[in-house]
Structure formats: structure tokens, C-alpha cells
Amino acid sequence: MKLLLTVCLTCTLLYTAESLRCHVCDNDLCTNSTSVECPATSIVCKTVTSVTVTNTIVNLSVNKNCSSLVSCFTPLLIETEWSVNRGFKKEAHTQFCCVTDNCNFQTLAIPNPSENGKQCPSCASSADSLAGTCNATLSCAGVEDSCFNGTTTSNSKEVLELGCVSRNLCTLQVAHEALFGSNATIVCGAPWSVRISAALLTLALTAHKVLV
Numbered sequence: 001m002k003l004l005l006t007v008c009l010t011c012t013l014l015y016t017a018e019s020l021r022c023h024v025c026d027n028d029l030c031t032n033s034t035s036v037e038c039p040a041t042s043i044v045c046k047t048v049t050s051v052t053v054t055n056t057i058v059n060l061s062v063n064k065n066c067s068s069l070v071s072c073f074t075p076l077l078i079e080t081e082w083s084v085n086r087g088f089k090k091e092a093h094t095q096f097c098c099v100t101d102n103c104n105f106q107t108l109a110i111p112n113p114s115e116n117g118k119q120c121p122s123c124a125s126s127a128d129s130l131a132g133t134c135n136a137t138l139s140c141a142g143v144e145d146s147c148f149n150g151t152t153t154s155n156s157k158e159v160l161e162l163g164c165v166s167r168n169l170c171t172l173q174v175a176h177e178a179l180f181g182s183n184a185t186i187v188c189g190a191p192w193s194v195r196i197s198a199a200l201l202t203l204a205l206t207a208h209k210v211l212v
């Protein structure tokens with residue numbers, strides 16, 4: 001019995017000490033990948049298909065790699081699209097994070113590029129962004145369901161940031177920092193959250209009535 005316990009305990013220790021394996025791409029479109037052992041700090045495998053647009057130049061890329069939990073800010077095991085669109089500069093991603101060996105084998109679909117009818121104030125160029133003289137209107141696309149505005153700092157100068165964003169990034173401080181830098185003060189517009197909180201309030205009142 002004691003031996004069995006010892007053996008089991010050893011198994012458990014070995015199991016937890018063993019590191020995760022993930023696919024890592026050989027090139028920017030991931031036409032080939034290899035399975036690697038992740039460093040101990042990486043407890044997540046990630047696969048992401050990204051489209052960046054800089055002054056109308058489009059770049060498609062696929063990345064698969066090990067990741068820390070914090071750098072995967074979308075929910076585990078749920079394929080999620082997220083996007084930030086400043087007009088002159090945009091990035092959209094389809095992402096999946098998972099926690100078992102080589103679970104990031106899939107190459108995900110390109111994020112939805114079609115305009116969705118929502119429009120937001122934006123900056124026509126990075127020069128306008130730097131000067132704070134933004135007066136453009138941007139048509140949002142795909143999952144971009146909210147407007148954002150705020151500032152970042154670049155070389156200790158304030159930069160105006162305006163555009164479309166997917167709401168799933170709005171409350172994530174880690175995502176803000178990763179996308180806009182540590183000094184960013186980015187606020188998502190509230191045209192849709194009004195409706196959401198009204199619905200929540202109704203629900204809460206109903207629940208209250210039922211409970212009382």
C-alpha cells in the first residue's frame with residue numbers, strides 16, 4: 001500500500017513537472033510547424049491568424065507558439081476574434097488558446113473583414129494622431145462593435161487615439177497595455193453598453209421581485 005502510494009505520488013510529481021508541448025510555426029504563414037517543449041512559464045498553447053493593415057498595406061500572418069496565461073487574454077478553449085482599428089492602422093486577430101499538448105494545431109480563419117455598419121471618429125494619419133487634429137470617420141468591420149478614444153504617450157508626447165475596437169478588449173487592462181503601451185488611457189464608447197446595462201437592470205429587478 002505504501003509502495004503504491006509512493007509510486008502514485010512520484011507519477012503525479014513527474015506529470016506536473018513535465019512541460020507542455022505546442023506547435024511552433026516555421027514561417028509567417030505557418031505552412032509548416034514543429035512541436036516544441038515550452039518553457040515552464042508557458043502553460044498555454046496559442047494559435048492566431050492575424051491581419052494587419054498599415055496605410056492600406058495588408059499583411060496576413062499565422063502564428064502558433066507557447067504562451068504565458070497573461071499573454072493570452074482571450075478565454076481559454078474559445079475561438080475568439082478581437083480587433084483594434086485606428087483607421088490608418090488596424091490589427092484583427094482570430095485566436096484560440098488551450099492547455100493540452102499540441103492543441104494549437106489548427107490554422108484559424110481570417111478575421112471577418114466586412115464593414116458592420118457602425119462608424120467611429122478616427123484619425124486619418126499618424127500625423128493627425130500626433131498633432132491631436134483628428135476629424136475622420138471610420139467604418140468599423142467584423143467584430144469591432146465599439147468606438148474607443150483616449151491617449152497614449154510616445155517620446156513623452158501625448159498621442160490621440162480614436163477608432164473602432166471589439167468590446168471584448170475594453171475591460172482588459174493587459175490587452176490595453178499590450179496594444180497601446182503602459183501609459184494608455186483608453187475608454188470604450190458606451191452606445192451599446194447602455195442597452196446592456198438596461199437589460200441587466202431589468203433582469204436584476206425581476207430577480208428581486210421573484211426573490212421577495
Ligand SMILES: *[C@@H]1O[C@H](CO)[C@@H](O)[C@H](O)[C@H]1NC(C)=O
Nearest residue numbers: 025026027031032033034035
Ligand atoms: C516541416 O518541418 C519539419 C521539421 O523542421 C521538416 O522535417 C519537414 O521536412 C518540413 N516539411 C515541409 C513540407 O517543409
Ligand SMILES: *[C@@H]1O[C@H](CO)[C@@H](O)[C@H](O)[C@H]1NC(C)=O
Nearest residue numbers: 028050052059060061062063
Ligand atoms: C507580416 O507580419 C509578419 C508577422 O508579424 C512579419 O514577420 C512580417 O515581417 C510582416 N510582413 C510585412 C511585409 O510587413
Ligand SMILES: *[C@@H]1O[C@H](CO)[C@@H](O)[C@H](O)[C@H]1NC(C)=O
Nearest residue numbers: 024025026027063064065066
Ligand atoms: C515562440 O515564443 C518564444 C518565447 O516567447 C520566442 O522566443 C520565439 O521567438 C517564438 N517563436 C516564434 C516562431 O514565434
Ligand SMILES: *[C@@H]1O[C@H](CO)[C@@H](O)[C@H](O)[C@H]1NC(C)=O
Nearest residue numbers: 124128133134135136137138
Ligand atoms: C479635416 O481637417 C482638414 C484640415 O483642417 C481638412 O482639410 C479636411 O477636409 C477635414 N476632413 C474632414 C473629413 O472633415
Ligand SMILES: *[C@@H]1O[C@H](CO)[C@@H](O)[C@H](O)[C@H]1NC(C)=O
Nearest residue numbers: 121148149150160162187189
Ligand atoms: C472621448 O469621449 C468622451 C466621452 O464620450 C468625450 O467626453 C471626450 O471629449 C472624447 N475625447 C476625445 C479626444 O475625443
Ligand SMILES: *[C@@H]1O[C@H](CO)[C@@H](O)[C@H](O)[C@H]1NC(C)=O
Nearest residue numbers: 152153154155156181182183
Ligand atoms: C509614461 O509616462 C511617464 C511620465 O509621464 C514617462 O516618463 C514615460 O516615458 C511614459 N512611458 C512611455 C512608454 O511612454
